[in-house]
């Protein structure tokens with residue numbers, strides 16, 4: 001095993017996921033402790049822009065595995081490819097973003113290479129023995145679990161998106177390509193088509209501003225007023241589970257314990273009561289604005305700014321004001 005830290009830089013269609021840039025930040029800190037370097041691994045079809053983007057984060061080396069069979073994410077093929085990179089780099093630690101892809105891939109790769117795995121990690125350090133120590137929230141963020149890894153095998157951790165800032169600074173990292181050698185059974189699943197959930201609107205995990213709607217919106221049609229404000233603010237649209245379960249929005253927009261974790265600069269909660277499971281996914285937002293007709297709604301305890309009022313009046317007024325300010 002080397003002292004290197006391997007980062008799985010998630011990309012789709014040659015575009016890096018923002019979380020890939022973020023996990024380089026803790027990877028650099030760990031590498032400074034182990035005395036190794038950060039090695040980024042990209043797996044996919046055509047890999048150009050994504051490689052250039054990760055190079056700008058100051059990683060020490062980049063390993064790419066590119067093949068037509070890897071153009072779309074496939075658990076088994078990506079598992080084989082990443083396991084091959086781990087075999088080549090022999091890293092002490094492997095970090096993946098805890099995105100849908102990372103959550104899916106982490107356990108498969110850990111099983112394949114016989115490594116230990118921790119998921120949805122929010123803090124990482126190297127202990128006095130030189131092995132990885134992590135902290136991961138449990139019980140809906142009410143408690144933290146401290147996990148120590150054995151030193152004799154690689155430690156794999158998926159890191160919660162939006163926990164660390166995107167890494168910057170660097171360029172000119174050494175580049176290496178590795179051929180994809182399919183393993184038996186890799187073709188058991190073949191991805192024929194990838195549909196973008198939620199249409200053309202930004203994904204909540206990638207957005208700087210989120211306008212989120214709850215059960216109070218009452219219908220998919222009424223969500224139009226949420227989309228209008230989101231458009232003016234160049235924001236993503238999120239939703240509570242109640243709104244998604246009712247079919248007002250797809251579950252890909254759900255924020256919370258069983259949805260996505262977000263930490264935007266601004267989170268505007270419209271007609272969302274503030275149930276603990278919803279807060280679990282958005283409490284890390286920098287500024288929270290709540291619009292609710294009930295002044296006792298729990299969301300106001302967390303909100304930086306609260307508007308007690310009917311969202312069907314407040315939202316259009318806010319949209320009009322933003323339009324006016326933008327000129």
Ligand SMILES: Cc1cc2nc3c(=O)[nH]c(=O)nc-3n(C[C@H](O)[C@H](O)[C@H](O)COP(=O)(O)OP(=O)(O)OC[C@H]3O[C@@H](n4cnc5c(N)ncnc54)[C@H](O)[C@@H]3O)c2cc1C
Pocket residue numbers: 213214215216239240241242243254255256257258259260270271272273274275276277278281291292293294297309310311312
């Ligand atoms: C295991 C588990 C996991 C869960 N995971 C999630 C999760 O990931 N995400 C999530 O969101 N929930 C989750 N939930 C559900 C959660 O407990 C709540 O039921 C849900 O968040 C409520 O959604 P809501 O706030 O939209 O609806 P409600 O709780 O019904 O709140 C609606 C709010 O709108 C306000 N309102 C009504 N009319 C207006 C109006 N005209 N103008 C302004 N305000 C108005 C009301 O005062 C109320 O506060 C989970 C629950 C469980 C048990």
